[in-house]
Amino acid sequence: MAAAQHGNGFDPKRTKECVDRIEALAAKKQSLHMTYMSECAVINEDIGDVYEEAKNAWHIPKKALRTVIKARSTERKLEELRNDLDLVDRESFDQIRHALGDLADTPLRAAAISDSDADKGGKGTRQTRKERDAALDAVSTGNGAEKLATGLSKLN
Incomplete structure (x- = not known):
């Protein structure tokens, strides 16, 4: 300078x-x-x-x-x-959105709805909704890819 x-x-x-x-x-x-x-x-x-x-x-x-x-x-x-986001942060993001009731906007919910509806073949919506919510709750409790994979397998 x-x-x-x-x-x-x-x-x-x-x-x-x-x-x-x-x-x-x-x-x-x-x-x-x-x-x-x-x-x-x-x-x-x-x-x-x-x-x-x-x-x-x-x-x-x-x-x-x-x-x-x-x-x-x-x-x-x-x-x-x-x-x-990386996988862990993306999972946390989805969990936060689910906790806020915003999961309807996430790809996880869209996948859950389409997979669940396809597997049920038009079964009653109450039963489908209960099973879907249980699978989503499984995803939102706990951390790690293992919990996510468990929740997703329940959706399928």
């Missing part, structure tokens, strides 16, 4: 050089940002056209369709967050 200083201050030549380089890079960044934004505007217009077509040609309400698109995007983001 001492080499960058000039007398009691900074070397004016080096300081100007740094400022000029930073400003040039910032200008380049701004230019790229504007290019990106103009490309996005074209895509946004295309998306708007599809919404209009859905409304006019097939009578799909735009507000409901936008909400579905947003919900699906949010679900994908949540699934990515869950998948970024």
Whole structure:
């Protein structure tokens, strides 16, 4: 740092050089940002056209369709967050969601419902629900992959 200083201050030549380089890079960044934004505007217009077509040609309400698109995007983001966890943390995540009554949103519940319903062949929903809840409780008690595998085998 001492080499960058000039007398009691900074070397004016080096300081100007740094400022000029930073400003040039910032200008380049701004230019790229504007290019990106103009490309996005074209895509946004295309998306708007599809919404209009859905409304006019097939009578799909735009507000409901936008909400579905947003919900699906949010679900994908949540699934990515869950998948970024290691196996132990993912199991804990599912247990916490189950404890909060949120298990309906997790892949474990979806698998449990589809596997249980397929195996029962249309058996009464009360019995199916009791068995499914017992299997999910088995998964949510205790730790480790062994408990998870035991709970999943009960689901199957």
